[in-house]
Amino acid sequence: MLVLLPPSEGKASSGRGAPLKLESLSLPALTAAREAVVGELAELCLADEDKAREVLGLSEGLRGEVAKNAGLRTAGTRPAGEIYTGVLYDALDLASLDPAAKRRAARSLLVFSGLWGAVRVTDRIPSYRCSMGxxxxxxxxxxxxxxxxxxxxxxxxxxxGLVLDLRSAAYAAPWKPKGEVAGRTASVRVLHAPTRKVVSHFNKATKGRIVRSLLEAGAAPADPAELVEALRDLRYTVEAQAPAGAGKAWQLDVLVDEVH
Incomplete structure (x- = not known):
């Protein structure tokens, strides 16, 4: 199972580990594209802070984010799973998983990013600010x-295997599963049951809880139909819409009343 996650806008500070080594990140086919983004972003933020804020869409109060990007090549690093914070990652709470669940997370979670393309939660990166938009x-x-x-x-x-797509629209745009891969992909929405509407906090927190539940249970669904059964076994209320034709993803709606 491969789980596709969005990043978080909020991020923890860079670590004290060795500086960034792009060649050490997962998905080496992305290395050249990463080098291009890191190079231009760092140069922009070093050369012209005001222009960088404009390009990144940052307010005056977020000038410190420009400095983060200027130091991308020299800042300490830490695992991506520690860098990303926010509602989804708080609910997922990788640090508190047992060792077996952590190993499953390392194998299955892939976080999409405007700067890195996509990284595993074990990949060591510095803190940064650069959205896919x-x-x-x-x-x-x-x-x-x-x-x-x-x-x-x-x-x-x-x-x-199964692809569980939990990305937001902006982070889904660079890669949309096609053909045979799409047929074993499940995209998930979280709906507030009383209103049948997507509510940001419910959506993010529940997605984090879903991933955590699957990791803790050691669930290994081979396809979207098995995922539906696994989620129902974990006491989630799921409505599934199978694709109308070949080469299209399943749509799963998870219904929640509230998130604790």
């Missing part, structure tokens, strides 16, 4: 920049 002066829109390298790298990462 950013348009760099040289490279252009990052969502477009990542499409070709993602098309080369992600089918191999998906292997022949």
């Amino acid at each position: 950013v348009r760099l002066p040289g490279l252009g829109a990052l969502g477009t920049h990542w499409r070709a390298p993602m098309a080369a790298a992600l089918p191999e990462a998906a292997g022949d």
Whole structure:
């Protein structure tokens, strides 16, 4: 099972580990594309703070985020699973998983990013600020920049198992499963049961809880139909919509009344 996650806007501070080594990150087919983004972003943030804030869409109060990007190559690193914070990652709470569940997380979780393309939670990265919606002066829109390298790298990462897609729309744009991979992909929405509407906090927190539940249970669904059964066994209320034709993903709606 491969689980596709969005990053978080909020991030923990960089660690005290060795500086970034792009060649050590997972999905080596993305290395050249990562080098291009890191190079331009760091140079922009070093050369012109005001221009960098404009490009990144940052307010005056977030000038410190520009400094983070300026130091991308020299800052300490820590595992991506420790860098990403926020509602989804608080609910997932990787640090408190038992050793077996942590090993499953290392194998199955893939976090999408405007800066890195996608990383495993064990990949060591510095803190940064760069969303998928950013348009760099040289490279252009990052969502477009990542499409070709993602098309080369992600089918191999998906292997022949289930793909559980929990990404937000912006992070889904650079790579959308196609063909045979799409047929074993399940995209999940979390709906507030009384209103049948997506509510941001419910959506993010429940997605984190779903991933944690699957990791703790050691669930290994081979396809979307088995995922539905696994989630129901874990006491989630799930409505499934099988694709109308070949080469399309399943849509799963998880209904929640409240999130604690």
